[in-house]
Amino acid sequence: MGHGSGGRLTAQLVRELFLPAFDNPVLGRLDDQAVVAAGDARVAFTTDSFVVTPLFFPGGNIGELAVNGTVNDLAMCGAKPLALAAAFIVEEGLAMEELAQVVDSMAAAARAAGVAIVTGDTKVVNRHSADKLFVTTTGIGLVPEGAAISAANARAGDVILLSGTIADHGMAVMTQREGLEIEGEIRSDTQALHGLVASMIEAGEIHALRDPTRGGLGTSLCEIAAAAGVGIEIEARAIPVRETVRGACELLGIDPLFVANEGKLVAFAAPERADAVLSAMRARPEGRDAVAIGRAVSAHPGMAVLRTEVGGSRVLDLPFHEQLPRIC
């Protein structure tokens, strides 16, 4: 098994194993969250296992990553987070202080996001049966009436908005893990985005939202193009990448477009009020560096095309293997 690490092999695993077995229309939508009816309410539901190594990295640790990641998966359909669950798999021998630090970070991140961790589970396994600590967080959220945000709902004409710089999280973990000497620190961008999403929904008409985590912005764009059957055209020069991050990517031969973010989103907004949405994003700290990076088009449906800085163009495609394993 080399599957499951975020590239084409994962997509294959999902398509050939999980989808046929668990056959149902909600899972088939392949959004980052499911939406389930509970009485009169629509409940968003999402789960993720976090296996990042090392547990602590510049800008964060596995605990706040797990909380923010789950809050963001809820937010990507416009849902207001209601509650979180946390399941811990602990390798025997993990220092109690390390676990306590992770748990405290989770509590702080949950408080900051205004959501409570209401249920959980802990399993300890013997040495070498896990790598220190895995955290699986699951969230439920309330989808507001009328909200219809889904990758499948992107339309030709939509303006594509990006909330800030890309590749910070992945390169923060990578440089820490490899002990790479670089000038200036690269910090993870882990943060909760549900407040930003609420402002955006208020300001305009949002059709599709993704937080480009595993697989990065490039993968999110490929997925939205496929789900909505639209073409995507983006401008490389418009995509903000920090100098330190760009330098580290070049050093390691990694394309920042396919590196994980943990506090950014990409939005497909109806063109009429896209400017208002962009202004609303820039008015908040999480969206301070927001930019328009391109358009959804009716040409080349299902395909995302990057206009390069030198005037050429390149079709984006999922990498066969994930470039960076265990980044989240």
Added chain:
Amino acid sequence: MGHGSGGRLTAQLVRELFLPAFDNPVLGRLDDQAVVAAGDARVAFTTDSFVVTPLFFPGGNIGELAVNGTVNDLAMCGAKPLALAAAFIVEEGLAMEELAQVVDSMAAAARAAGVAIVTGDTKVVNRHSADKLFVTTTGIGLVPEGAAISAANARAGDVILLSGTIADHGMAVMTQREGLEIEGEIRSDTQALHGLVASMIEAGEIHALRDPTRGGLGTSLCEIAAAAGVGIEIEARAIPVRETVRGACELLGIDPLFVANEGKLVAFAAPERADAVLSAMRARPEGRDAVAIGRAVSAHPGMAVLRTEVGGSRVLDLPFHEQLPRIC
């Protein structure tokens, strides 16, 4: 860390680390599930990581265990399961056929329970960073109007009902793992119990319910006594244990009262209609062997006492270490 494996050390970890950090009234109830308001609905919410070894054992595998375990945690507050999420942590090198078999079992168990797996996640980690496969399942369910089933709601006078034989699951895994030669096969009792619970609620007044998984029946009784502030008295001779299971327990020096079950429940029922509840249980295959095993009493609040077969009595207490690690 020797914590987290189901005995007193786990209770200490929860009390000293998780509860203070994640401080909130829902978690503080320490039931197997949280209940969260979503619009006008009450949503039950529960998560569990499954780390059982071996993955396949007589009577089941990690996949159906994960689905049934989560369905049962929802059922223990009377909730009707609405949807499940599944997160997989896979060790590189796991055979695709093994994963497919687990996934197919999960799908079959979910179909049998009438609930869909609507969202999920997969992470692959390198060899020796996990032990083959861990599955974390999370469930949401709808709590019916008026239902108020919680460990804290057990009352003196309640009749204590047990749905069948104990210790089957734990000893099935244990004998398989140790290659123990015994006469007759011991099979896991993994099954979904929400249908049984629905029949019981219809027949009488249920105050508290637990499925005695990790830590077994003994641990569930200690927890209910503590949560409700009642005394508990049970009769050893009334508790059904299969002969093969009893033999294996004796051989290994293990007390069946503290061995995991995965398809049994213990109920605290108001005495007036306890007989009707027991009849309703016996009318279903999951409750065919149901029995009354004792009473909640006002004497010795917080303490569970076992009347032994020879006429003595013994106070039940959580084992310091879990007797059987990685049984679920």
